[in-house]
Amino acid sequence: MSQQPDQSPDGTPGSGEPRNHAAKTPKEKKRGFGAWVREVLTIVVIALVLSFLIKTFLFRAFYIPSGSMEETLEINDRIFVNLLVPQPIDLNRGDVVVFKDTKGWLPQTPEKASNPVREALTFVGLLPDESQQHLVKRVIGTEGDHVVCCDADGRITVNDQPLDEPYLYPGAAPSDVPFDVVVPEGKVWVMGDHRNASADSREHQYGEGNGFVDVEDIEGKAVVTAWPLNRVGGVSSYPEVFENVPEPSGGQ
Template sequence: MTSTPGTGSSEAEGAGAVERRTRGTSPEKREKKGGLLAWLKEIGIIVAVSVILSFLIKTFLFKAFYIPSESMVPTLEENDRIFVNLLVPRAFPLERGDVVVFRDSKGWLPAAPQNGTNPVQEALEFVGLLPDTSEQHLIKRVIGLPGDRVVCCDADSRITVNGAPLTEPYVNPAEVPRPVAFDVTVPEGTVWVMGDNRNHSSDSRFHDEAQPGSGFISISDLEGKAAVIAWPLNRLRALDNYPDTFAGVP
């Protein structure tokens, strides 16, 4: 029988090389490598699901906001982080006493400075993993609903709504509010809003006086109802709309 020179030797060397490579990767190392890849894949899935859920929650249910001013003291303090219920007023009715976040479509605020953008922060705010820090939103308390007549003030310096005087426990007790006279009827599709820190809140009272009609906030501009203070943890609480205060309003 004729044999091809070198064939048997080459096959033996090839088998030996494979065997040596196989021996060079121990079962423990192969298992460890496979476990690391599985762990990384699982972490990736968890992160992706978290981002998607956060985006959906931020889009349809709740959105986080940052409080930049003192206009709602003592209810909200500067630097508080809050969660806003986006279902109010989209799916559930707005009520007097609700604390609402709204877009500044009427130019109450000065133009926001053009700071350098942080793409990472913007992305995290977009998906809802960080609170919205944009400076073109405001937060106030709803005092008058569409059709309400809101007046300041009666003989006891109280605001009245449809003739009913309000006792307002949410107003900053550290200062006696300086009365600002007004007598308005809230148009359809709008609300009348005021800050709890009355002496330090540029709200419907002042903008209506300076630019007639602009003190009324369009319901379509409302982001939602502030529901919870989420940070700092020592201020964690649900926000009240004080139904007893408005119970006597006809």
């Protein structure tokens, strides 16, 4: 008995197996690779644009080079700063802020060698700004506040209300430098959490600006520590510390 050839479902002779599609030509392969490259480049461009917009209008990364804010912020921490503070979101006592050094608080440092790739990544916000022209401190007094060191118990007072400051570095006194100031309009009085290692408003109260920081020099409010991973978390303003501080009377 002779073997009948396999037939396809429509009755025509065939193998009974699905037919293979013709192999792609080199031209088709090249066109497919080009489309993949264009798709990847499009995604990269969109990511860079979004990163730039976020960095420009919402958040910006900064690097912590000193221990003046320990233990809230440690050396080499990378933080993200909310650029919507102080405008349009109000600045409050207790906020940890990054501000430009326009009063010469920092020593002059030699310029670092240019690195175009790093500068570009910093520009779009993918790397933290390691510029030595910024400082980070905690706002203790805002416009009109009467800030004094210290009361009989060694505490700082704001508008005659003593502060209990849980964010202070362990063992550090609220201040070993006396001061008695009223914060002018458009200024703030700032201090580091590690008071023994912070050259803040206290140290510069007899220099340019009398230790006050211009609100317009504030880049934003620190909201989160993003690096290293074992320190990821929010940066608290400790509103409970200042909740009983009365508004300035205007007559102090």
